[in-house]
Amino acid sequence: MRKIKTLNNISQKGLCLFGKDYEVSESVENPEAILVRSAQVDTDSFSELLAVARAGAGVNNITIDKASAKGICVFNAPGANANAVAELVMTILGMEVRHVFEATNWVKNLDPNDPALDKTIEKGKKMFSGTELSGKTLGVIGLGKIGVLVSNYARWKNMNVVAYDPYPSAANMHKLSNVVSVVKTIDEVIAKSDFITVHVPFIKGVTENMLNEKNLAAFKGSIIMNFARGGIVNMDTVYKMLDEGRLQSYLTDFADKKSLQNPKIKIFPHLGASTEEAEENCAVMAVEELKDYLEFGVVRNSVNFPPLDSYPHAEVKSRVVVINQDVPNMIAEITKVFGAANINIASFSNKSNGKIGYNLIDVETSVDDSIIDALKKLEKVIRVRVIHF
Numbered sequence: 001m002r003k004i005k006t007l008n009n010i011s012q013k014g015l016c017l018f019g020k021d022y023e024v025s026e027s028v029e030n031p032e033a034i035l036v037r038s039a040q041v042d043t044d045s046f047s048e049l050l051a052v053a054r055a056g057a058g059v060n061n062i063t064i065d066k067a068s069a070k071g072i073c074v075f076n077a078p079g080a081n082a083n084a085v086a087e088l089v090m091t092i093l094g095m096e097v098r099h100v101f102e103a104t105n106w107v108k109n110l111d112p113n114d115p116a117l118d119k120t121i122e123k124g125k126k127m128f129s130g131t132e133l134s135g136k137t138l139g140v141i142g143l144g145k146i147g148v149l150v151s152n153y154a155r156w157k158n159m160n161v162v163a164y165d166p167y168p169s170a171a172n173m174h175k176l177s178n179v180v181s182v183v184k185t186i187d188e189v190i191a192k193s194d195f196i197t198v199h200v201p202f203i204k205g206v207t208e209n210m211l212n213e214k215n216l217a218a219f220k221g222s223i224i225m226n227f228a229r230g231g232i233v234n235m236d237t238v239y240k241m242l243d244e245g246r247l248q249s250y251l252t253d254f255a256d257k258k259s260l261q262n263p264k265i266k267i268f269p270h271l272g273a274s275t276e277e278a279e280e281n282c283a284v285m286a287v288e289e290l291k292d293y294l295e296f297g298v299v300r301n302s303v304n305f306p307p308l309d310s311y312p313h314a315e316v317k318s319r320v321v322v323i324n325q326d327v328p329n330m331i332a333e334i335t336k337v338f339g340a341a342n343i344n345i346a347s348f349s350n351k352s353n354g355k356i357g358y359n360l361i362d363v364e365t366s367v368d369d370s371i372i373d374a375l376k377k378l379e380k381v382i383r384v385r386v387i388h389f
């Protein structure tokens with residue numbers, strides 16, 4: 001029985017894919033794998049752990065470096081919740097420019113017994129006169145799965161879009177509307193935008209404070225949105241800009257203590273991915289990744305291991321998974337161990353990503369412990385496991 005620990009509420013649509021050979025629950029001890037959304041995971045706390053799957057996009061809640069050092073594969077679910085976030089961002093932006101939050105709140109608090117209620121409403125509505133999105137410029141920082149969708153939705157609303165990403169992937173750019181203006185610096189986005197939205201991962205010391213006092217000084221627009229992570233936009237700068245009237249409002253999925261008290265900051269309870277569809281998509285993708293990894297050693301959508309999508313052929317009895325530091329000569333060292341034991345290798349697949357070397361060695365016999373021990377003794381080998389068929 002394989003043991004899977006869940007650390008958040010994960011959609012049944014995904015969980016039911018595990019099947020009868022899996023024990024899956026919150027209370028599992030010594031799990032082989034963890035399925036998680038936003039809960040913190042310290043991979044060093046689980047001695048048997050082979051893999052962690054994030055049923056979502058951001059992996060800043062998981063100790064990736066510690067995981068790599070122990071040969072633990074970390075997956076995420078790229079794109080599986082992107083539409084949920086993109087729709088929410090565009091919806092909230094549309095509501096904000098029309099002052100919908102304040103307006104509906106105002107109506108709700110009117111005296112229901114006022115005999116002139118209709119008149120009061122008609123008179124009061126001028127307080128909430130807004131602007132339209134059409135013709136305005138949206139700045140999109142980060143053109144990944146979410147940023148591309150947000151850009152395209154904004155184009156459909158007849159907005160101009162100025163976007164920036166330092167590492168745009170060909171697959172994402174291919175999906176981007178060809179009238180989006182892709183610029184080379186974040187400063188260009190800031191200077192040209194009426195509204196800015198950020199869609200990059202939180203990486204300490206890299207995207208941390210990516211929008212800050214220095215670059216936001218050039219912002220002439222009115223709204224900044226952060227549905228990516230707290231910490232990407234420097235909050236002291238936001239408070240200052242709001243106080244000085246340089247910013248109309250800040251809309252975010254991530255609360256901090258001080259922001260709760262500020263009426264110009266609208267905070268949502270990390271709601272971006274909370275739709276039935278996104279929760280199902282993420283859970284299904286994460287469970288399929290975990291099953292493929294545990295049962296076949298296949299790596300798809302890992303954030304720390306190289307991709308290796310290879311299934312064994314029918315005669316294979318054992319698949320040996322060797323995870324090593326990505327240094328020269330490892331393939332030779334590994335094959336030498338099989339050669340010395342006179343074992344024929346049916347298939348050898350290898351991929352590396354600069355940090356991790358990942359090897360799948362298929363043999364048509366069973367593999368005894370002496371081979372595994374010899375592989376484990378190789379310098380720079382991090383982890384070895386055998387999958388029997």
Ligand SMILES: NC(=O)C1=CN([C@@H]2O[C@H](COP(=O)(O)OP(=O)(O)OC[C@H]3O[C@@H](n4cnc5c(N)ncnc54)[C@H](O)[C@@H]3O)[C@@H](O)[C@H]2O)C=CC1
Binds near residue numbers: 056079145147
């Ligand atoms: N509010 C919510 O519920 C949700 C929030 N998120 C957040 O949104 C982020 C983005 O999600 P996706 O678009 O799905 O991820 P993604 O991986 O498809 O896109 C991220 C983009 O950021 C870019 N990027 C990476 N480092 C950068 C840097 N230093 N500067 C600028 N851009 C950089 C990448 O090149 C990539 O194109 C996630 O990492 C997560 O933190 C994601 C899903 C739900």
Ligand SMILES: O=C(O)C(=O)COP(=O)(O)O
Binds near residue numbers: 057
């Ligand atoms: O996928 C992400 O990065 C998210 O922030 C979504 O978080 P959640 O799965 O809703 O806890």
